[in-house]
Amino acid sequence: MPTAHRLVAGICLLVIAFIVSTMIIANGEEGKDYGYFTYVNMGLGLACGWKVMGKRAGRGWVAAVNNGLTGVAALVFWGLFVQGVYEMFRLAMRHRYDGPFDAVLAIFTLGVEYGRQLITPEILLTLAIGAVITGLLTEVAYRRWR
Template sequence: MPTAAKLIAALCLAILAYGVSELIKTQMPASTAFGVFSIVNAVIGFVCGWAVIGTRAGRGLSAAVSNGFTGTVAMVFWALFAQGTYEMFQRSMDHQYDGVVEAIAAIFELCIKFGENLVNGPVIVSLLVGALVTGYISEIASRHWR
């Protein structure tokens, strides 16, 4: 059932995902073709905000902080998984894998490789602050609009 807290959490996490995606783009080589990278991550952020944070809103401020972190971690996990899977499919079209098992294992290797781009100061600070703000705003929305 749609609620204001779900919508607010979804919008906040989508904005966070888009912003962090744009921040990551600045750290990559100029020749990197990103396509719809930021938009896909924003959609994943919207879904995680709706399903993870929005459904748990209304349990107090301490739970809001936890909900924000949980939703952000879920968003990062699913975004890395989606980008790793997409990259694996691109590589498999070039016949870089000998079999299905090797291709599936490559998804997780690519997730780790892409996750290394998240380990720097501005990205970590953005994710942490975004998690706190998203959890807090969704809690406020849950209190004001029932």
């Protein structure tokens, strides 16, 4: 059921996904075409906020911070997984893998490589601060528009 706290959580994670995606593109390879990278991550942020964070709202302030951290962790996990799957399919169409098992294994390898781009102080700080703010705003929305 659509509720205000689900919408707030989704929009907050959408904004975090946009900011972090922009930071990754700025820190990434020069001249690389990222395509729909930002839009896919924003969609994942909206979905993670709605499904993961929205149903956990209303349990108190400490739980709200934990809810924000859980939502951002889910966003990072699904972002790495989806981007890894996309890159695997792109490389599979160029016949880069010997078989299907190699292609499936490459999803996780590519996800880890993309995860290395997240390990910079400014991105980690953005994710942490965004998680706390998102959790608190979701809790405020739950209490205000119950």
